[in-house]
Amino acid sequence: MHKTDIALTDTSLFDAQEMVLNMGPQHPSTHGVLRVLLKLDGETVIDLDCDVGYLHRGVEKICEHDQYPMITPYFDRLDYVAAVNGDLVYVEAVEKLMGIEVPRRAQYLRVILAELQRIASHLLWLATHALDIGAATIFLYAFREREEILKILENFIGARLTAHAFRIGGLEWDVYPEFEKHVRDFMAMLPGRVDEYETILNENRIWLGRTVGIGILSGAEAVAIGLTGPVLRGSGVNYDVRRAAPYSSYGDFDFVIPIGESGDTYDRYLCRMAEIRQSRLIVLQALDGLPEGPHMAERVPKVIKPPAGEVFHTNESPKGEIGVYLVSDGTNKPYRLHIRPPCFVNLQALKQMAIGHLVADVVAIIGTIDIVLGEVDR
Amino acid sequence: MADETRPNETPEERRKRRIEEARAKLKSQNAAEGTPSESTPSTPTESAAATPPAASGEETVEERRARRIAEAREKLKSQQAEGAPAAAPPAAASGEETVEERRARRIAEARAKVKGTGAPAEAAAQPVAQAPAAPAVKKPKGGAETSDVGDDPLIRALRERFGDSIVSAIAMVGQRIVVVTKDSSTEVLEFLRDDPAAGFDLLLDVTAVHRPEEERQFEIVYQLVSTTTCARLRVKALLVDGESIRTATALWPTANWLERECYDMFGIVFDGHPDLRRILLPEDWEGHPLRKEYPVEFRENRWVREHLNIVEIPADADFTGKFEA
Numbered sequence: 001m002h003k004t005d006i007a008l009t010d011t012s013l014f015d016a017q018e019m020v021l022n023m024g025p026q027h028p029s030t031h032g033v034l035r036v037l038l039k040l041d042g043e044t045v046i047d048l049d050c051d052v053g054y055l056h057r058g059v060e061k062i063c064e065h066d067q068y069p070m071i072t073p074y075f076d077r078l079d080y081v082a083a084v085n086g087d088l089v090y091v092e093a094v095e096k097l098m099g100i101e102v103p104r105r106a107q108y109l110r111v112i113l114a115e116l117q118r119i120a121s122h123l124l125w126l127a128t129h130a131l132d133i134g135a136a137t138i139f140l141y142a143f144r145e146r147e148e149i150l151k152i153l154e155n156f157i158g159a160r161l162t163a164h165a166f167r168i169g170g171l172e173w174d175v176y177p178e179f180e181k182h183v184r185d186f187m188a189m190l191p192g193r194v195d196e197y198e199t200i201l202n203e204n205r206i207w208l209g210r211t212v213g214i215g216i217l218s219g220a221e222a223v224a225i226g227l228t229g230p231v232l233r234g235s236g237v238n239y240d241v242r243r244a245a246p247y248s249s250y251g252d253f254d255f256v257i258p259i260g261e262s263g264d265t266y267d268r269y270l271c272r273m274a275e276i277r278q279s280r281l282i283v284l285q286a287l288d289g290l291p292e293g294p295h296m297a298e299r300v301p302k303v304i305k306p307p308a309g310e311v312f313h314t315n316e317s318p319k320g321e322i323g324v325y326l327v328s329d330g331t332n333k334p335y336r337l338h339i340r341p342p343c344f345v346n347l348q349a350l351k352q353m354a355i356g357h358l359v360a361d362v363v364a365i366i367g368t369i370d371i372v373l374g375e376v377d378r
Numbered sequence: 379m380a381d382e383t384r385p386n387e388t389p390e391e392r393r394k395r396r397i398e399e400a401r402a403k404l405k406s407q408n409a410a411e412g413t414p415s416e417s418t419p420s421t422p423t424e425s426a427a428a429t430p431p432a433a434s435g436e437e438t439v440e441e442r443r444a445r446r447i448a449e450a451r452e453k454l455k456s457q458q459a460e461g462a463p464a465a466a467p468p469a470a471a472s473g474e475e476t477v478e479e480r481r482a483r484r485i486a487e488a489r490a491k492v493k494g495t496g497a498p499a500e501a502a503a504q505p506v507a508q509a510p511a512a513p514a515v516k517k518p519k520g521g522a523e524t525s526d527v528g529d530d531p532l533i534r535a536l537r538e539r540f541g542d543s544i545v546s547a548i549a550m551v552g553q554r555i556v557v558v559t560k561d562s563s564t565e566v567l568e569f570l571r572d573d574p575a576a577g578f579d580l581l582l583d584v585t586a587v588h589r590p591e592e593e594r595q596f597e598i599v600y601q602l603v604s605t606t607t608c609a610r611l612r613v614k615a616l617l618v619d620g621e622s623i624r625t626a627t628a629l630w631p632t633a634n635w636l637e638r639e640c641y642d643m644f645g646i647v648f649d650g651h652p653d654l655r656r657i658l659l660p661e662d663w664e665g666h667p668l669r670k671e672y673p674v675e676f677r678e679n680r681w682v683r684e685h686l687n688i689v690e691i692p693a694d695a696d697f698t699g700k701f702e703a
Contacts, residue, residue: 327587
């Protein structure tokens with residue numbers, strides 16, 4: 001390597017080293033319209049401030065003026081790479097408040113779709129995160145597999161991205177005839193493909209250099225800053241809503257919650273890879289045990305009017321714990337609907353994780369938090 | 379790369395072994411470069427050749443950087459501590475009125491408004507104590523299923539410890555809700571976090587509900603969860619319009635952005651918050667959109683005119699195109 005001239009490192013020549021660097025909102029590696037103000041000493045971050053809100057659409061306000069069934073599509077568009085998981089938490093919150101019992105077949109189908117979407121979301125995360133820190137091959141590989149999932153979703157639901165199949169009380173449709181075959185084919189292929197990614201990345205010198213020891217958070221710090229999802233589990237905290245408060249039919253399935261230990265970017269990557277494998281197991285179990293029966297609850301009223309009251313319901317989305325706080329006044333529109341966005345809360349940890357690292361590592365850390373600005377800004 | 383497969387080893391085990399090997403290798407590299415310890419973040423990619431020999435006697439680049447990082451960390455920590463004199467305004471804020479000043483002015487205005495309606499903010503502590511008379515949660519006919527939680531051990535412990543500060547406690551669709559007075563909110567939250575029997579270590583959410591028809595218009599809602607026992611609890615505090623509540627940032631740093639969002643959307647002021655600015659809306663936006671009196675339809679306002687460069691079209695404008703007859 002080229003040896004640096006000692007005279008150039010004489011600090012007196014570069015005394016005015018602190019500078020403020022503006023990153024985004026149109027920066028390709030901020031995954032949308034995130035703006036970060038970095039205070040730098042040379043190339044090292046010594047302070048930063050996030051500027052969010054460029055994509056604010058006032059979803060919570062709009063929801064107060066819409067009838068309950070009209071709100072579900074807004075949840076597709078929050079975390080638009082995990083639309084199914086967003087829908088699920090909303091319809092379950094309304095069902096919980098109304099006391100609607102969802103048929104078991106619908107519950108199993110919901111789990112299958114939600115886990116497929118989780119795999120798709122993790123694959124997209126892997127693709128973009130790896131691309132950000134210089135591994136272009138993985139990008140093509142992961143998109144190849146994600147495409148298969150999108151095809152299944154398209155066949156089932158009609159939409160690739162804003163998949164809107166869930167209704168209050170069940171699903172709009174039952175499965176299409178070749179659904180099981182398509183899913184099983186995909187699941188047979190998946191482990192080999194994940195092995196491929198890991199062969200490329202796990203021992204890759206560049207990958208290790210860019211991820212190991214970057215953005216370390218201890219378990220206690222992660223809990224205090226409110227992290228959830230793989231970001232929290234990468235720090236060694238065993239907390240997953242699917243296990244902690246099983247919703248839908250997650251109680252029926254056998255799966256492991258992957259836990260990291262060092263709380264760095266590499267462990268979070270390992271956690272997500274392991275989660276893809278676990279999601280595959282859940283889908284296979286659900287397919288094996290898929291009960292016969294209706295896909296929609298009987299006696300769901302035509303006009304949805306939950307009783308006056310309130311409910312807070314959370315799910316494990318691919319990004320973390322997504323929650324809906326729903327206050328009803330007994331009419332056909334919510335009195336107040338608040339979304340607990342995992343990306344918004346997780347993004348707050350960026351400051352803590354990035355201070356002391358290089359500018360290039362900020363890109364890696366934004367990637368490892370796995371944000372979608374549609375959900376951060378709402 | 380050649381893969382020395384070992385017999386009797388599952389793929390899972392091999393993967394684990396290889397990661398361990400990779401980790402160990404990396405560690406040895408780090409040690410060779412003289413990385414002080416794991417706690418100091420350093421980039422392992424920096425090879426020894428790139429690091430200049432520390433020739434000068436005074437502070438090296440490396441040392442100064444470490445010191446600055448430590449300073450920045452200290453600052454972050456002190457900002458999170460409650461009661462820290464509101465931190466210096468962000469360097470980015472330019473213009474005449476700083477964020478700090480505007481906030482102070484807004485607080486003063488909000489307080490003045492409360493005084494105007496005949497409910498002095500200073501005296502608010504008194505009536506709160508006798509608040510239990512007012513039903514905290516509305517239960518109209520046909521409401522959601524509720525149940526009594528008087529014999530819940532946690533609720534009993536709270537009542538024993540805080541007495542009148544616990545306004546009411548019920549369970550709705552199986553979820554426990556505790557309403558506390560606004561002055562005791564941080565004490566109750568601190569107890570819930572630190573008490574080993576409660577152990578609510580994760581603050582999931584802070585939000586608000588606006589009920590303009592009530593006397594205490596605003597509900598501040600805290601959602602707590604324990605990562606060990608997975609128990610959940612909702613804590614609420616009721617505020618009169620214009621009243622402020624103490625911040626929870628000292629207990630959970632995560633409250634920082636969540637409270638900023640509350641301030642942005644409802645105009646609720648959190649006393650002692652280190653950085654109370656708008657977060658989703660532009661800094662100079664007027665109004666707080668999630669208040670019930672704020673309309674959902676578009677309404678032309680100053681911000682839109684100034685920033686979106688909308689030009690008014692005169693009534694007698696001629697729209698005939700250049701090439702039209």
